[in-house]
Structure formats: C-alpha cells, structure tokens
Amino acid sequence: MLQGDEYIQARKLGSSINRELHNEFPELLKDFHIHEIHTIKFGGSPFNLSNKMILRPTAHYKFNSFWMKLQHNIERKIKP
Numbered sequence: 001m002l003q004g005d006e007y008i009q010a011r012k013l014g015s016s017i018n019r020e021l022h023n024e025f026p027e028l029l030k031d032f033h034i035h036e037i038h039t040i041k042f043g044g045s046p047f048n049l050s051n052k053m054i055l056r057p058t059a060h061y062k063f064n065s066f067w068m069k070l071q072h073n074i075e076r077k078i079k080p
Contacts, residue, residue, distance in 0.1 A: 001074060002041055014046030021052075033060040039067045 002010055018034040032054040038044030045051045055063065 001071065002043065007041060010040045010046045014040050017047050018052070029054060031056070033057055035060050035063055041067065041071060
C-alpha cells in the first residue's frame with residue numbers, strides 16, 4: 001500500500017492524466033468520473049489507460065467507498 005510522498009506523487013500523476021483525458025474528450029467524458037480499476041493506493045498504475053474506467057459519479061462514490069473501507073481496515077490491523 002503506497003503511503004506518504006510516494007502515494008501523493010502517484011495520485012497527483014493520476015489526477016493530472018485524468019484531467020488531460022477530460023480536456024481531450026470533453027463531450028465523451030461530460031458528466032463522468034475516471035476511476036482507476038486497481039487503485040493507485042494499492043499499487044495500480046496512475047497512467048496506464050487499461051487501468052482506467054469511466055463511471056457516473058454515484059457509481060464512482062461506491063467504488064471509492066469500498067476502497068476507503070478496505071484501506072481503513074488494513075491500516076487499523078497494521079498499527080500496534
């Protein structure tokens with residue numbers, strides 16, 4: 001699980017690429033979010049297009065909620 005500066009830099013790269021995709025395909029991506037299938041926090045590629053999918057905001061929220069719960073549970077078990 002990426003943490004600290006390593007995660008921050010990877011997330012910034014992923015967000016930057018997602019913004020570029022929105023700028024390049026505004027009509028196609030209008031009203032959609034881009035989600036990394038294998039989340040960056042868990043080692044997924046921030047730039048590989050095969051690791052990205054487009055979702056409606058409500059579906060994106062559900063995916064993010066799942067990953068955040070998983071991350072929280074892992075972090076809770078790792079800490080003494």
